[in-house]
Amino acid sequence: MKKIISTSILSIIALLFTCISIYAQTIRRCNNNVGVSGLNVYTTIQAAHDAAADGDIIYVEPSASSYGTLDCTKRLSIIGNGYFLAQNSNVSFDLRMSMINGITFNAGSANTSVTGIYTNNLGFNNVSNITIERCYIQNTNYIAFSSASQSFITFSKCFITGNIWGYSEAHSPENCTFKNNIIGGGIKYFSNSVFTNNTFSTQNNSTLTNLVNSTIANNIFRSNACNSCVQQLLFDPIIHTGTTISNNIIACLPTGNTCSFILPTGNGNINNGDYSTLFLLSDPYDVGLIDKNFQLVLTSPAKGVGTGGTDAGAFGGANPYVLSGLPTVPITTNFTTSGAGNTSVPLQVSVTVRANN
Structure with missing residues (x-):
């Protein structure tokens, strides 16, 4: 049979x-x-x-x-x-x-x-x-289709190429967590939330905006240095009321330029890193967007710069991507x-x- x-x-x-x-x-x-x-x-x-x-x-x-x-x-x-x-x-x-x-x-x-x-x-x-x-998430995602606030939404170890937005600044999701994600879109309108050990591969000025009383730590950010972007600061305290920003690294493309988006000085933050020395590829953002290419090389400047000497980015921390x-x-x-x-x-x-x- x-x-x-x-x-x-x-x-x-x-x-x-x-x-x-x-x-x-x-x-x-x-x-x-x-x-x-x-x-x-x-x-x-x-x-x-x-x-x-x-x-x-x-x-x-x-x-x-x-x-x-x-x-x-x-x-x-x-x-x-x-x-x-x-x-x-x-x-x-x-x-x-x-x-x-x-x-x-x-x-x-x-x-x-x-x-x-x-x-x-x-x-x-x-x-x-x-x-x-x-999960692999594309396109724009909204946390609320109405004015009511959401809370305790967790994104962990995801590959995200779209935006994730709250409904508005007045009705922002609360107590949300983004940890160990690779993110190619923008995130805005969150309060009392945590953003740790993410690798932000986007090069626009809306990577993280309008965060209130939140924590931004151990992340890697990409900056596309250009004169037209200089006045649109990613980490302006006016749009991040009460938010703690520490142990992050922001790196620039093209190599050798000065970052348009500046992290606050101190608190372990690193500005003007060389993006081409971070990952297995010099610019994984432009090579098919595959997760493995965002792994840190052994000599990466993101090694050991996170809280307690951990690596910054999605592959760092206690629960890596x-x-x-x-x-x-x-x-x-x-x-x-x-x-x-x-x-x-x-x-x-x-x-x-x-x-x-």
Whole structure:
């Protein structure tokens, strides 16, 4: 009898059995690959959400196409396969991403976590306590679609190419955390929030603006030195009321120029660094925007300049950025099969699984 096994299924079999023994919640699967069906398998993320109960886990399995959009009104754990899998080594054997076009968090979705997902945009509609970790996020994202404030939104170890904005200065999100992200867009309108160990690869003047009573520490900033930008200071105290700025480094392109955006003197801040000496590539911003290229070289001026002698940037600190956004669950790194079997010739399968932190 011939056996046909979907590689998409096999890529998570070990992961599922491990998690079933750990969690009491129902595990639901998003899989839109041809021929995959069964109990608790859904072809869209919204269908998986609608069938789920608070506390359930949804695995968004690798696919060549998106699972659509999600209006989230439940407390869920949504786990994907990561991103940049073809560009980085030692990752899942299935190199396809887990894609969701967009996620809007609504009332009822508090304490939801999303990890390992590629998405175009996120929206936060009057909801708090959301964790976005190890995700690839594009386009502009708004934390509030109305004038109500949001709070306790966490972005950790994400690759972000779009903007993340609060609703307005008068209704800014509070107690939010941005840590160990690589960020290519602008962030503004936050209060009582923390921005630590991020690598800001953007070269515009809106990298961080309109922050109130917040902390900016251990970050790397890129400055594109140009005369037209000189008067638009990134860290003007007028637009950062009560904010503490320490142990950051701002580096310039082109090399040898003076930074247009200036960090406050003292408090361990470093101005006018040489951007071309920071990372594995002299300017990773202009080379395909792949996360691995933002790793620090051994001689990087960002080494040891963070609080307590830690490295500045996304790969520094106690919980550094994880390449490809690999989720904190076991992953299948290798799979081989003889492809067929019968009563006299068993099907031969070899699976290698690695734990992730």
